[in-house]
Amino acid sequence: MKVVLLEDIGQEATAAFESMGRFTFLVRSTLVWALRAPIEWRQVLIQMQRIGVESLPVTTMTTFFTGMVLALQSGASSKHFFNEPLFVGTVVSFAMVMELGPVMTALVVSGRAGAAIAAELGTMKVTEQIDALYTLGTDPIRYLVIPRVLAFLLVLPLLTVLSDFSGVIGGWVVSSMKLDIPAGVYAADIFDNMEIRHFMHGFLKTFVFAGIISFVSCFKGITTTGGAEGVGKSTTAAVVLSMVAVLIMDYFVTAILAAVGIT
């Protein structure tokens, strides 16, 4: 019984290390191919449309309501302590730009576009379309992975900027309609305190998040095995892993940015 248990643990550990090795190899091959072979720009544009344009309504709507909630809560707290809603614009804009904009956008996009990538590539794997790429003179890294990674790196920062903006607008709507804060005061709360480094703090995070979501989704997709069930498992794993990795890496990136003074 003990031996079987040890065997199981050993097999799981070996599989985990093998998976990490293959993931590292995917990242390395992507970098090598990106430098060596021409970029498939048509594919990049198609992916930018799918990842960026098609995600825009859901990311902006999500952060719009997040901004509203932040304004409502910070206004209520402020009223409780100071009898008036103070610095609501500052709280909403700092929270959105430095943390919630980048993280919420990354989570929403990983659930939407990351899942779609894992499902599409997984289906291509189980129907031998990935093998077909090899026989037709290209390979999945060049034709599938690089365009998706590049598209993510290009559109996630843009989506995040729009999310930040949308969140701040959401906060302004609640500030003016529920908290009776004049627009000028709300704007002054933002621009009197916010500097470019605060914006950059959130903006730079998005490149790390884009890398995580795109590589994890592509990796889970092209390593799919086992037919339709396998595609389902890969898709779920891609979303869960991306989200967890984004949240964990968020702390470390924040710590690094703080250490170098971008905060």
Added chain:
Amino acid sequence: MIEAVGVKKSYPGRPVLRGVDLTVRDGETLAVIGGSGCGKSTLLKCVIGLVRPDAGAITVDGTDITRLTREVEVAQYRRRFGYLFQEAALFDSLSVWENVTFGLRYLTNIPPARYRAIARDKLALVGLKDVEDMRPAELSGGMKKRVALARAIAAEPMYILYDEPTTGLDPIMSDIISDLILDLQKALKTTAIVVTHDMKSAYKVASRIAMIHDGRVLAADRPEAIRASQDPYVRQFVEGLSRGPIQMKLKEFEPEVGR
């Protein structure tokens, strides 16, 4: 010429190829037959470098694929092959003509302006017309196989590898695909390996037939010699008998059927 020597391949807990020795001469069409799961498709994937053998050598015109390690060298090696996949493996997101000409961008220097005309020609060669702008999802099984065939021959390869070309098709369509393979082999004068368990198709298209059993080549001869073979294993397979020396389980929890 394709020459496989002592090719071995195992998947976790399951040896598939136990030492395959096989030669495909220039200009011939070799049909590889054998039961389901005997390693026919694995052998084909070893030949084109999609699967790396555990041992042995596969030499094509002097290049041993098992010794190539750099991705560029492997890609260069694959250029001489066209491959027809069992389930066609057409790209869902592309139209028929884009599928057919997909490899031209990577395998040839043909200007993209000519791709559509080439697609039309290759589709005509496999008996299809006015389907260029359709999506793979709109095609029947037989049409998908033909489009995949047009894609496999588009870059005019020296060798064509057919993986179960007639599987999943009705008998008439199977015969049509077999005729098509025969016509293409005559027209293009290529060397081909056809992996199949459809004996009617094997007899029709092959200039030689090799039977794989238990991970090794059991017999390799002209179709008429295979048809007349007295080897009990070969006889059982080509006649499609459930009883004989090839042991297959009817149910996993019952004793093996056979003698």
